[in-house]
Amino acid sequence: MGRGGANRPADVGAVKQRLRELGFAWLDEAATMDEATIVAIRLFQAIKNGLQRVEHPQNDGRIDPGGSTHRWLEALNAPRWQVMPRGGREAGFLNFELLDEADQHDYGTSWMAETIIAAGAAYRDAYLAVHPQAALLGTNDVSLPRGGNTPDHSTHETGLDCDCRLPRTDGTSGGISWNRPGTNQRHPLYDREAARAMLRALQQQPLWRRTLFNDPVLIAEGLCRAAPGHDDHIHFEIRPPAPVFG
Ligand SMILES: [Zn+2]
Structure with missing residues (x-):
């Protein structure tokens, strides 16, 4: 899901809720993918990738099931x-x-x-x-x-x-x-x-x-x-x- 993903409402709602819990509190509660959520996913990816800038090919705004971004969202020590x-x-x-x-x-x-x-x-x-x-x-x-x-x-x-x-x-x-x-x-x-x-x-x-x-x-x-x-x-x-x- 995310940029270029299927973006099923249940998945989108769950990811946005998790990001809000982690302090990305400006995301709304609608179960629809939007640009603000993609920007927040890219920021989250830059953090877990240890990058000082968001603009980088590794921060692609996409969450694949079982991939690194998905796993980091579920980690106990996910960045807030x-x-x-x-x-x-x-x-x-x-x-x-x-x-x-x-x-x-x-x-x-x-x-x-x-x-x-x-x-x-x-x-x-x-x-x-x-x-x-x-x-x-x-x-x-x-x-x-x-x-x-x-x-x-x-x-x-x-x-x-x-x-x-x-x-x-x-x-x-x-x-x-x-x-x-x-x-x-x-x-x-x-x-x-x-x-x-x-x-x-x-x-x-x-x-x-x-x-x-x-x-x-x-x-x-x-x-x-x-x-x-x-x-x-x-x-x-x-x-x-x-x-x-x-
Ligand atoms: Zn400095």
């Missing part, structure tokens, strides 16, 4: 689409994107939400416990309310990418660059010790895939890799878990 967690000092992280009401990149997968919560706890226990004045792990953009293309990022379409603010030695965080423009001098407020602890906490997470950030010291330590546009924030990505069936 949800608002990202808020955090706070006790959590070790703080969601600055939720505080910014002018920007809507507040949504992502349950897999990302769980990763952020676990990374915040790891950073709190490993670093904040002994450096209580240090910055919290400051999460920022994930994805738009219904995922998909966003003009602000080349990826960030599928709730599998998250940006983080750079920690400062004054205990705040922000969009500072580790590097003063045009020089190789470290930014005077950039807190590399805290950033190192944050990257370690991210890298420890079971779904962590990679971190992009242009600090050459932390790159040399194997904690991140260089990418254009990643001087002033940390970008990390997660991968899908193996599906679990009841």
Whole structure:
């Protein structure tokens, strides 16, 4: 079913209901296939395929009986689409994107939400416990309310990418660059010790895939890799878990 499928009403109704349960709540209750449902199926496929963008031949909008998309819809750990967690000092992280009401990149997968919560706890226990004045792990953009293309990022379409603010030695965080423009001098407020602890906490997470950030010291330590546009924030990505069936 889906794009080019037979789309029997009973099948369509069941899939739409399951997608609504998983947080794709904008789908209606009619047992008819429509473009919004195909778009949601493609987003779901991009997530279970571990892709940062929806536009990809693997995300074909079609569900075959017993195929990968069908199985993932039935998995106990199927990805849910949800608002990202808020955090706070006790959590070790703080969601600055939720505080910014002018920007809507507040949504992502349950897999990302769980990763952020676990990374915040790891950073709190490993670093904040002994450096209580240090910055919290400051999460920022994930994805738009219904995922998909966003003009602000080349990826960030599928709730599998998250940006983080750079920690400062004054205990705040922000969009500072580790590097003063045009020089190789470290930014005077950039807190590399805290950033190192944050990257370690991210890298420890079971779904962590990679971190992009242009600090050459932390790159040399194997904690991140260089990418254009990643001087002033940390970008990390997660991968899908193996599906679990009841
Ligand atoms: Zn990013």
